[in-house]
Amino acid sequence: MNLLRHLGEYTAEARALHLDQGTSRAVDAFVREHATLLYRLAARVLSDPEDARDAVQAALTRILAWVARHGLPRDLLAFARTAVVHTALEMRRHRTRRGRRTAGLETVSEAPTTRAEDPAHQAVARAELRRVLAAIERLPEKQRVAIKLFELEGLSVKEVAVAMRSRAGTVKVHLHRARMSLRRALESEEPS
């Protein structure tokens, strides 16, 4: 029982150390600064605003539980990106298993923001974007997430690899294959 009590005391001390005021302030500042970024990551994976918000909250809960046990990670942003991406992926898989439709494509592609002033050019660009976004949604999961994080969120290959808990070389393969499919989609006619 002494051993057990010592372990308990150690755990309590460690937690008190990890959850001191400095940690709480750091977490608060981090959340306020990166909430939008984390939300966008989740939205890219899930393509649904409500699900994206739920995923961010769930990921944040996981992150805080980890911080409470181990303290702040060296790169909290990379850590948080990984947590959000994987939480969102889990939600998407769960949603797919339960037969829910991935609804976000139309929502996201409803109002494409293009700077083209010519209405005809704007229409063509919108059609192309719709076609590419539709092709992205048809990609395998890893290719889809990799191309979205890289092209839409501007993460580097290494950052995408960390977020996907993968290797940079693997991510490059996913990106290469995804681009190949998207090039074909752009070259093809408008899908019916």
Add this chain to the structure above:
Amino acid sequence: MTCRECREAIEQAANREIEPGGQAALEAHVSACAACRALHEGNRRVAQVLAAAPVPEPPPQLAAQLAALAARALAAEAQRPVVRWSVPAAAAAGLLFGLLVGSQAFPRVVERERVVAIRPPALAAAPPEVALAPLQPLAASQPPTAIARSAAPSAAAAPSRRIPGERLADALGGPVPPEANWHFVSAGKAPAATPAVEPASVAPPAPALARPEPAAGLASMRRGGATEAVAPLPAVAVDLSAADATSSFGALAVSTGGGYGSGAAHDTFSTEGESVRERVERRTESAVASIPVEPDWGILAAATEELNAAAEPIPVFLADRSGGLIAYRSSNERPLARSQATPVFIFTADGGDAR
């Protein structure tokens, strides 16, 4: 720059990893190579199109909501009961400590003894006082005491007695570990709950006062890669009429704590509270009164090797032709179940009485 190098440069450019010098060489190559230019332009076009993709806008107050959530979660984590992983960690540490201390610091109270080699017994050569006669299947109307008397009159009144290893070796027709203290329990020690045994059609009538002689035609048995000639065991039928017949109906039963195996250690199952009859009936989906059993020395030998190699002592029960015990070995004095109610003889090596 070759086309192959250019393809690599195009990938690097698409991945935003190309060096400035490489970019210049790439531009120079694609200006002259149509195929590479098409690939490069295709990637750039994909990137350009996606650059115009809408950006998901977070709901208002999201940052404030997440900050509040973080504050609540951190407060909850701080007040969570402190012992979380420490309980299993302490348990694992205690177990490890106990194993280390128990295996090295203290002598073992009970040494695991070797299971005696199971051999085709030359039982006819057994000394008369050992009385290795099996119970003879008799009519249900015959009382259990009559079964014992008629089957082994010399053993009916015989008390449990200690026999040395060499005597047992004589009885079994093979060597046994000299250090083993084997105990003999005669058929007369069978409890009153001995179930009546229906004569089964597949069970040949057993001769009184003696085990069946080793058959003239010897069966072959593979053990350790070598083929030995062994005496085949007679086919038996296990009576399932007794409601509490929860014993194994195989030639060898191996118990690892609560369950009994059928036939061999390789085919063990747990009765889990069911009687053998219930178990068999559930498996066969039909009412069963008795089941034939084909004891197999090969199975017994294989199981013996397995038991000898086991890290922990395992009780061994040998079922005889009537479904009762013919041998019992245990080093942890596990009490016999009610089902072993028709022992002909019981061997133990734990220095105590088997019953």
